[in-house]
Amino acid sequence: MNHDFSVVTHNLTKKFGDFTAVHHVNLEIPKGHIYGLLGPNGAGKSTTIRMLCGVLTPSQGEGQILGFDIINETEKIKQNIGYMSQKFGLYEDLTVIENLKFYASIYSIPKNERYQRIQMIIEMAGLTGREKTMTAYLSGGWKQRLALGCAVIHHPKLLVLDEPTAGVDPVSRRVFWNMIYDLAHQGVTILVTTHYMDEAESCDSIAFIFNGTVIARGTPKELIKTRKGNNLEDVFISYVEEQSGQKINQSFTKKNG
Ligand SMILES: Nc1ncnc2c1ncn2[C@@H]1O[C@H](COP(=O)(O)OP(=O)(O)O)[C@@H](O)[C@H]1O
Numbered sequence: 001m002n003h004d005f006s007v008v009t010h011n012l013t014k015k016f017g018d019f020t021a022v023h024h025v026n027l028e029i030p031k032g033h034i035y036g037l038l039g040p041n042g043a044g045k046s047t048t049i050r051m052l053c054g055v056l057t058p059s060q061g062e063g064q065i066l067g068f069d070i071i072n073e074t075e076k077i078k079q080n081i082g083y084m085s086q087k088f089g090l091y092e093d094l095t096v097i098e099n100l101k102f103y104a105s106i107y108s109i110p111k112n113e114r115y116q117r118i119q120m121i122i123e124m125a126g127l128t129g130r131e132k133t134m135t136a137y138l139s140g141g142w143k144q145r146l147a148l149g150c151a152v153i154h155h156p157k158l159l160v161l162d163e164p165t166a167g168v169d170p171v172s173r174r175v176f177w178n179m180i181y182d183l184a185h186q187g188v189t190i191l192v193t194t195h196y197m198d199e200a201e202s203c204d205s206i207a208f209i210f211n212g213t214v215i216a217r218g219t220p221k222e223l224i225k226t227r228k229g230n231n232l233e234d235v236f237i238s239y240v241e242e243q244s245g246q247k248i249n250q251s252f253t254k255k256n257g
């Protein structure tokens, strides 16, 4: 295991019956990087992430997360990483503080440290004053920040975020990304999936996944240059066109002009 990498996979593959959802994926994510996994719906992003987080057993291949084996050391992985799934994993019928207390306990944070940790998270997420609000009544942006807070309460060195900003407003997305940058500056490695190309351009490096296969990777700048696009959205569309053999309509911004 190379200790400069938080995530290493070799030929990671997942089959559901005859269907291959993830095919021979090789990833190397350096410590402290923000790494974006991009691809259309159904590409295999969440399946890849579930294997990395130790919640799904690979059909083939191998990998290490923070030095732990993704097949034999799944409990250690779960205790040591932060994971925000597409569904956020919050208990809607618990209050903000009850959710935080719950996560503090499943991550085995010593009892005498819990109060302080929870206060820090409430501050980080801007949830002061909402401690006793039922989670179901929080708006999307607040829920998302609470979910992030729950995912980092045990100070993980790797944070895995599966479409964390889907459906939240632009202000909340900015606030959320500022929190991500802060964590990255503290040395936390971030693996994130997103459909927002401005977020993807903020990543140190990205991989494009299509039909379960990584078809391109590099820094956003490198990818834009190689594909001669104006931005990452052009690059994304051009890869999808190439892979699907279908022409996608030109940018919608000009339609009214
Ligand atoms: N448990 C499962 N059983 C069968 N097929 C699945 C299962 N989970 C995911 N898939 C299929 O695998 C493919 C990849 O899904 P997913 O990883 O969720 O894609 P993404 O997150 O990129 O949208 C999809 O075609 C999906 O329908």
Ligand SMILES: [Mg+2]
Pocket: 045, 046, 047, 086, 162
């Ligand atoms: Mg998904």
